[in-house]
Amino acid sequence: MSNTHTTPIVVIKPELGLHRWLWPGVFLVIGLLAPLVLPGDKWVRVAALALVYVALASGLNILVGLTGLLDLGFIAFFIVGAYTAAIFTVSTFGPLLAENPAALAWVLPISVVAAIVFAGIAGSIIGYPTLRARGDYLAIMTLAFGEIVRIVSINWTEFTGGAVGIRNIPALNFVDGSMVPPTTTYYIILTVVVILIVALASLIASPVGRAWVAIREDELVAASIGIRTRRYKLLAYVVGASTAGVIGVFFAHMNQFVNPDSFTLEDNFIVLSLVILGGAGTLWGPITGAALWIFFQAVAKDIPLIQAHPEFRTGFLALIVIVLMILRPGGIISKRLELTRARGGTVPPVGELVRPDAEQPVAPGAAVLRLQEVKQVFGGLTALEAVTFDLKHGEVLGLMGPNGAGKSTLLNAISGVTNATSGTIEFFGERTERLESSAVSTRGIARTFQTVRLFWDMTVLENLLVGGHSRLAGFVPKFLSPFPFVRKSERFTVEEAEEVLAFVDAWECRDRRASSLDAYQQRKVEIARALMTRPRVLLLDEPAAGLNESETRDLSTLIARIREHGIDVILIEHDMDLLMGVSDRIVVLDHGVIIADGTPAEIRKNPAVLEAYLGSDAK
Numbered sequence: 001m002s003n004t005h006t007t008p009i010v011v012i013k014p015e016l017g018l019h020r021w022l023w024p025g026v027f028l029v030i031g032l033l034a035p036l037v038l039p040g041d042k043w044v045r046v047a048a049l050a051l052v053y054v055a056l057a058s059g060l061n062i063l064v065g066l067t068g069l070l071d072l073g074f075i076a077f078f079i080v081g082a083y084t085a086a087i088f089t090v091s092t093f094g095p096l097l098a099e100n101p102a103a104l105a106w107v108l109p110i111s112v113v114a115a116i117v118f119a120g121i122a123g124s125i126i127g128y129p130t131l132r133a134r135g136d137y138l139a140i141m142t143l144a145f146g147e148i149v150r151i152v153s154i155n156w157t158e159f160t161g162g163a164v165g166i167r168n169i170p171a172l173n174f175v176d177g178s179m180v181p182p183t184t185t186y187y188i189i190l191t192v193v194v195i196l197i198v199a200l201a202s203l204i205a206s207p208v209g210r211a212w213v214a215i216r217e218d219e220l221v222a223a224s225i226g227i228r229t230r231r232y233k234l235l236a237y238v239v240g241a242s243t244a245g246v247i248g249v250f251f252a253h254m255n256q257f258v259n260p261d262s263f264t265l266e267d268n269f270i271v272l273s274l275v276i277l278g279g280a281g282t283l284w285g286p287i288t289g290a291a292l293w294i295f296f297q298a299v300a301k302d303i304p305l306i307q308a309h310p311e312f313r314t315g316f317l318a319l320i321v322i323v324l325m326i327l328r329p330g331g332i333i334s335k336r337l338e339l340t341r342a343r344g345g346t347v348p349p350v351g352e353l354v355r356p357d358a359e360q361p362v363a364p365g366a367a368v369l370r371l372q373e374v375k376q377v378f379g380g381l382t383a384l385e386a387v388t389f390d391l392k393h394g395e396v397l398g399l400m401g402p403n404g405a406g407k408s409t410l411l412n413a414i415s416g417v418t419n420a421t422s423g424t425i426e427f428f429g430e431r432t433e434r435l436e437s438s439a440v441s442t443r444g445i446a447r448t449f450q451t452v453r454l455f456w457d458m459t460v461l462e463n464l465l466v467g468g469h470s471r472l473a474g475f476v477p478k479f480l481s482p483f484p485f486v487r488k489s490e491r492f493t494v495e496e497a498e499e500v501l502a503f504v505d506a507w508e509c510r511d512r513r514a515s516s517l518d519a520y521q522q523r524k525v526e527i528a529r530a531l532m533t534r535p536r537v538l539l540l541d542e543p544a545a546g547l548n549e550s551e552t553r554d555l556s557t558l559i560a561r562i563r564e565h566g567i568d569v570i571l572i573e574h575d576m577d578l579l580m581g582v583s584d585r586i587v588v589l590d591h592g593v594i595i596a597d598g599t600p601a602e603i604r605k606n607p608a609v610l611e612a613y614l615g616s617d618a619k
C-alpha cells in the first residue's frame with residue numbers, strides 16, 4: 001500500500017460562510033417584504049396560503065425527498081391539525097374564548113401541541129404498517145389512509161360538523177377577537193413557517209438527516225452499518241405529519257372555517273408535485289415549488305381559459321411537472337443536499353485506526369465467531385447445508401468455492417442480512433442468528449458487498465459518517481444537532497472518519513461524491529465505511545473484483561494491516577493469489593457444504609478442492 005504522505009494532498013478550501021446563507025437570506029427577505037410590495041389584501045392572503053403550502057411541501061419532503069417514502073395521503077395530517085384547532089377553539093374552549101378572546105394566546109399553543117401529538121400519532125399509525133412496504137404498496141396504503149381520514153371528517157358529524165364543517169374559528173387576534181388585517185395573519189404564519197423550516201433544516205443537518213438519506217439510497221446497506229431503519233422511517237412519518245399538523249392549525253385560524261371541501265384528494269397530488277417540481281430531497285426546492293405554484297394560481301385566475309375551466313390549473317401543473325422531469329429531472333433546485341462538509345486542513349497521521357471497544361481482551365487463537373450446522377434454504381434450493389467452522393482471533397479466514405457455492409449466502413447469514421433457516425451463529429458467546437443486520441453491526445460485525453454499495457449521492461466523508469452513526473450518543477441527542485454537546489461528538493466522528501480515510505489511503509477524495517470515484521477508491525471507501533462501525537470482525541465479499549494487479553497487491557497489504565489492528569477478517573475472493581497470500585486459513589465451500597478447511601498450503605494440495613473447485617485440469 002502506498003504511503004499517504006506520498007500522495008498529493010488536496011487541501012479543500014472551506015467555502016465562504018456567506019454562500020451558505022444566500023438561499024435562506026433570499027427567502028427571508030422575499031417573505032418579509034412580500035406584504036409591503038404586493039398590491040392589496042387579496043395578494044397578501046395568497047402569499048399567506050403560499051406559506052401554508054411551503055410548510056406542507058417541506059414536511060412531505062422529509063418523507064418523499066429525504067427518506068424515499070412515497071406518501072399519497074399526506075394531506076390527512078393537515079386535516080388532523082386543522083380539525084384539532086377547529087374543535088379546540090369552537091367546541092372545547094369556545095365559550096371561554098367568547099367571553100375572553102385574549103385567551104387565544106394560550107389556547108393556540110395548546111392546539112399546536114395537540115396537533116403535533118394527534119398528527120404524530122396519525123403519522124405513526126400510517127407509518128407502522130408501511131415500514132415493510134415500499135413502492136406501489138406504500139403508495140396505495142397511504143392513499144387509502146388519506147381517504148379514510150377525509151371520509152371520517154365527513155361522517156363523524158358530532159365532532160367535525162360533517163359536510164358543513166366547523167365555522168367561526170377565531171382569527172389570529174390575541175386581543176379582542178375582532179377581524180385582523182391579512183398582513184398580521186401573514187406575518188404570524190411567516191413566523192411559524194420560519195420556525196418549522198429552521199427545525200426541519202437542523203434535523204436534516206443532524207445525524208438523523210444522514211440516516212434518512214442513507215435509507216433512501218440503500219436501505220439494506222443502511223441497516224448493515226447499524227442504522228435501525230424502521231425506527232428512522234417511523235420518525236420520518238412522525239416529523240412530516242407533525243409539520244403538516246402544525247400548519248393545519250394556522251390554516252384553520254386563517255380560513256376561520258374548515259370543512260371536508262377544504263382538503264381534497266387533489267391537494268395530495270398538488271403538494272407532491274410541488275416537492276418534485278422544486279427539487280425533492282433538497283431543503284429549498286419544495287419551498288420554491290410551493291411559492292411559485294401559489295403565485296401561478298393567483299395569476300391564472302385572471303386568464304380567460306382558466307376562468308372558464310378552473311380544472312385546467314391542476315392540469316397545467318401536471319404538464320409543468322412532466323416537462324420539467326424530462327428537462328431537469330432533479331427539479332428546479334436540483335443541487336445535491338449538502339449534509340456535512342470536510343473541514344479542510346491536513347491529512348491525519350497514517351496508520352491510525354480507532355480500535356474496537358473490546359470489553360475483554362481476546363487471546364490470539366480464541367474463537368470469535370462460531371458457526372454450527374448453519375443451513376440456509378431458499379424455496380426448494382438448499383444454499384447452505386450444515387456449515388460449521390470457527391473464526392479465530394488474529395486470523396484472516398479465506399472463504400472460497402466455485403460460483404453459486406453459497407459464499408455470499410453465508411456472509412448474509414453472519415451479518416444478519418438474511419436469517420439462517422437453522423443452526424447457530426455465536427459472536428463472542430452471544431447468539432446472533434436471529435438478530436437484524438443493524439443489531440449484528442452494532443455488536444461488532446461489519447461487511448462490504450460483492451458489488452460495491454456506497455451511498456452514491458453522498459460524499460465520501462458523509463458515507464463514513466453514516467458508518468459512525470450507531471456510535472453517536474442515544475437516539476434523542478441525535479435530533480439535537482444545533483446543541484454543542486452533540487456537535488462535539490459529531491466532530492469526533494468527523495475526525496475519526498478522516499483518520500480511517502487516511503488509513504485506507506483515500507483521504508484525498510473525502511469531499512468527492514461517491515459516484516465519481518474509480519473502482520479501487522470505491523472499494524476502499526466501502527471498507528473505510530465498514531471500519532467506521534469499529535468492528536471486531538470484518539466480512540469482505542470479493543473486494544478485488546474489478547481491480548488491476550497493483551491495486552490487488554495494495555488491497556492485500558490493507559487487509560493485512562486491518563488484521564494487525566485487531567480486526568479479524570473473513571474474505572471471499574476469486575483472486576487466488578490474493579486469497580492464498582493474505583489468508584491464514586481457508587474454508588472451501590461447494591454446493592453449500594464445507595469440503596475443506598486448512599492452511600493455504602494444505603488447500604492447494606487438497607484433492608477434493610482441486611476436483612470440485614479448480615476442475616480436473618488442475619490436477
Ligand SMILES: Nc1ncnc2c1ncn2[C@@H]1O[C@H](COP(=O)(O)OP(=O)(O)OP(=O)(O)O)[C@@H](O)[C@H]1O
Nearest residue numbers: 378381383401402403404405406407408409410450
Ligand atoms: N435470496 C435468494 N433467493 C433464492 N436463491 C438464492 C438467494 N440468494 C442466493 N441464492 C442461491 O443460492 C446459491 C448460492 O448463492 P451465493 O450467491 O451464496 O453463491 P456464491 O458462492 O457467493 O457465488 P458467487 O461466487 O458467484 O458470488 C445460488 O444458487 C443462488 O442462486
